[in-house]
Amino acid sequence: MSISPDVTIKRGVPQHMTKPQLERVERVPSRRERVREATLSEIKAIARSHLVEHGVAGVSLRAIAREMGMTAPGLYRYVSGIDSLLVLITADMFDELAAAVSDADASVPAEDTDRRINTSLRAFRGWALEHPAEFAVMFGPRKRLEQEVDLTPAVEAGSRFGATFFTLFERLIDEARFELPDSGRVTPELARELRAFAVTCGFAGSETSVEAMMVLSSCWVRLYGVVCMEVFQHLDFVMRDMEPLFESELQNVLTGLGVRYEAPQSNETATISTPD
Amino acid sequence: MSISPDVTIKRGVPQHMTKPQLERVERVPSRRERVREATLSEIKAIARSHLVEHGVAGVSLRAIAREMGMTAPGLYRYVSGIDSLLVLITADMFDELAAAVSDADASVPAEDTDRRINTSLRAFRGWALEHPAEFAVMFGPRKRLEQEVDLTPAVEAGSRFGATFFTLFERLIDEARFELPDSGRVTPELARELRAFAVTCGFAGSETSVEAMMVLSSCWVRLYGVVCMEVFQHLDFVMRDMEPLFESELQNVLTGLGVRYEAPQSNETATISTPD
């Protein structure tokens, strides 16, 4: 067991510290480390492309190795197996999705909470539609009885993604946009789960109420529902274009949140263009 | 191409006609047909058990054949490949799910629409939780870029499943339980899609309005969302027990539909017991 792949060699530097001043002090990543990092990136990139082109079942170590001009066993120096490779790229994809949403969010004036929310949520759907294979891996069923493989990288990235929306939601709470449901509606059991939710997701310290968490959950479930249904094509035989339904749900959800609904621009949501 | 598996030999008998009187008239299924049917059933049964035990990736023709005491190529007499076998059992599972919901529905007095709906929807979730592997195949992402394989059996069974709920929903419309949303809320594009929906699902002739279809879609999407999220375990790291959230969503949806929400019985929803 002299080999231990999948362990990102962390430099023990807190991420919020700026890198440049530390690089010389701590460690300049040795040549070996750099080339190693590069091959790992190549592996993930090719895996990703195979995922897109042939679906998750079409991702194979042998094919990746072939495309890289090496042999499959060699990849085991970088990755402890196909499953953990999938977990790795899943983590990357979550980060990418989070970035896509953040970018969209950042493209509108920070004070315009309403438009920011409209935009962010549409960005989520947009990314999902543009990356159905990725979305399936990220939000679809857990493939195996994955007791075996370590999911933490993906889960962590997933949390980072969630945080993107949580911040926006917190703004809504601060601005007291919507009426909280009667506290009678929240059963003790639900309250317990929601508190756990709040704690795990970081806004424990704030005065975030259980009722607010319930609203958040409900909204998230609804959006997840429409988008899943669209990407997984479960209404395909009955409905050609799911966008109107998504917009309708979005409108319902937003008005429930006291957020102004804005009809989408005629050009695609993916395009980030400054409105006139 | 002398072989043509996967084609259920239909006897051209409408299902609503009683069988016995016709059997002799039309065709008594020959001995050969009977044994053939039996082996096909065995194949599907074993496939199903492997699906449950090892997930969808764990279903393999070779393993099935092994367990049956035959060799893999022999299975090709019954099934045109692993993919179409999966489609076949998916169809069966949809019928089974539909039956489970129907049974639950039938276990409460026919006039008590409210309780019937409570019960049916909980039955849906219950079945999903008891059969996560099946649910993943039925409601998860379409595995391949399945241009190749013929999905019709599964799609048809899926429609039958949908019909289970549609009938209940029609009752709600007839009883005029809920207020329809302003027709201004339905964009022309959405209206078009919803009409297609209504037509494909059979209640075209009735006076079912586009607005009603919008409500139905919205409700279905929400329930699908919670259940998917629970079965796919996407909030696992944040929430232990999803039942309270489901119940909360159910309550929201039902009150929106003008249906009385009934708290679940203390014993599990799966258990069908006559209330006192």
Added chain:
DNA sequence: CGCTGTTCGCTAACGGCGTTCACTAAAGCG
């Protein structure tokens, strides 16, 4: 420079998979 321990990538191999093809043996049927 040469020496030494580590990392890398290879070959070979095992067992599993889906699928095709040519073939035999059995079953059905006139």
Added chain:
DNA sequence: CGCTTTAGTGAACGCCGTTAGCGAACAGCG
């Protein structure tokens, strides 16, 4: 009975993940 259709087999092809052992390249050090 003989002929046709069908069920099932064995061998083969080409994939796959994964393990084990080996040699070559490399990094660091005296």
